[in-house]
Amino acid sequence: MHPSQARQFLLDMFNSAVGAVSAEKCLPAFLPQASPEGRTLVIGAGKGAAAMAKVVEDHWQGELSGLVVTRYGHGAGCKRIEVVEAAHPVPDEAGRRAAGRMMEMVHGLTEKDLVLCLISGGGSALLALPAQGITLEQKQAVNKALLKSGATISEINCVRKHFSAIKGGRLALACAPARVVTLLISDVPGDDPGVIASGPTLPDPTTCEEALAILRKYRITIPDTMEQYLASGAGETPKPGDPRFARNEHHVIATAQQALEAAASIARAAGITPYVLSDEIEGEARDVGMVHAALARQVASRNQPFQRPCVLISGGETTVTVRGNGRGGRNAEFLLSLAVSLHGLEGVHAIACDTDGIDGSEDNAGAIYAPDSVERAEKLGVRARAMLDNNDGYGFFSALGDLVVTGPTRTNVNDFRAILIL
Incomplete structure (x- = not known):
């Protein structure tokens, strides 16, 4: 898969996940x-x-x-x-x-x-x-x-x-x-x-x-x-x-598991091996982001525990202990933490969205990350670490034009995350 196709691939996975759990x-x-x-x-x-x-x-x-x-x-x-x-x-x-x-x-x-x-x-x-x-x-x-x-x-x-x-x-x-x-x-x-x-x-x-x-x-x-x-x-x-x-x-x-399995089917159809990590991940969104980043680095650099190309899929409900005054959302916070931890690692793309279409109390479902996200933000004068410290994942990805906005989906099986490693 060419990197330029990664964004649409991740969006297709998310849309399939949401469709699978519609009323x-x-x-x-x-x-x-x-x-x-x-x-x-x-x-x-x-x-x-x-x-x-x-x-x-x-x-x-x-x-x-x-x-x-x-x-x-x-x-x-x-x-x-x-x-x-x-x-x-x-x-x-x-x-x-x-x-x-x-x-x-x-x-x-x-x-x-x-x-x-x-x-x-x-x-x-x-x-x-x-x-x-x-x-x-x-x-x-x-x-x-x-x-x-x-x-x-x-x-x-x-x-x-x-x-x-x-x-x-x-x-x-x-x-x-x-x-x-x-x-x-x-x-x-x-x-x-x-x-x-x-x-x-x-x-x-x-x-x-x-x-x-x-x-x-x-x-x-x-x-x-x-x-x-x-x-x-x-x-x-x-x-x-x-x-x-x-x-x-x-x-x-x-359930979240049904949504994750639907997304996995999209990946298989594209020739990308999916790995469902868990449908019930909890914890601080920024900590979960760091752990997912470490796993992605291991796959990208050593083909362990999975061989690339692959996509790591997970669900559950993370939390955010609010310390700053930014516009957050737990999925945007997860993704910004992932971005800070990956340091622009080539070949890694990701999406994190809430299946109800509302990330926390904002107007977006979540956001998309690409290997050049932090670099593009720097050119705009937006510092990823400072934005994370201020719980402003929304502001970071909004500046890049990388928010995912779906409007209300009228279903809800919580968070959807997919990390594509090419």
Whole structure:
């Protein structure tokens, strides 16, 4: 492959990865085969919730109604299911109102009714209903602190569950005695359904004590009322084995592994050997970038542990501990760290993007790196190391014209990374 073709090859891999986990492709096979005796109510939350609801409308034969909440700009043309847009990653009043309406909507259902719950990444922030005695402003402040702390998504969602009136299985309890079928697009490493969007319809094994420990680990100060709420056990969630979940079922319909395998197929078709490193890599984005750079150097210089040409593919969800004031995004940060570590090594190209089309809170999905990226930036007066120190991966790749901008993809299986070594 000629280096000039590398950019399009990497974009093709990313586009294939996203297409493989779209609601249109993944959801229909998991719909219940028959309508219930009673009502069918559709509820849900996440960046892919509206697209999922549209697929349900297109394939469901019987009566249908409901409400889903998605991120601003991620709506879809639903006719029978109402779509509400709200803020992500920090919740807002629109999300709180939507969550409240959803809880009212499921009240009074019977055992003859069916609830289809459509969950995808981002649902935790979008479905914001603070527990009694806790304000939305308090939840917003804790959420912002957690997002800046470097905490993993599992840790963040553990805390979110215990300050919520709807997460951690509470939505399913509100639906009882109706049967609840939950369909999930996974955005969490390991694909634990109880972690995706903080598991509003799944029992929760985590505890108030664990939530407190996470806040202390990251030195996040919370109001005394919130600390007492956790310390007293008032925020405890329903646990596995609770009989109220007995009739319910859940299916993870799309995962990062599916996306990575689709990208690997593109590589094979081009005669490039793909190696899927992992679908659940976590850690600081800049540290993950350094490790990937070291592996790429070993392949490029010694043909170990893989022979080139090859492409190294990985997924998961990295984190960024914010120290600077630049426009970041964890994928841009990963890629900038990779660039700094590679020192312009010939023959190495890379892409890092979020499969939802939004890298953190910016307007890009991610970015593309080439062997001459740092050199081109230097000519523009842009210093890679300084930009990394300021958490400004967005600014670095924007200056080069190397941001990847897709707009909302309406699905989300988290990070996608591919390093091509020619």
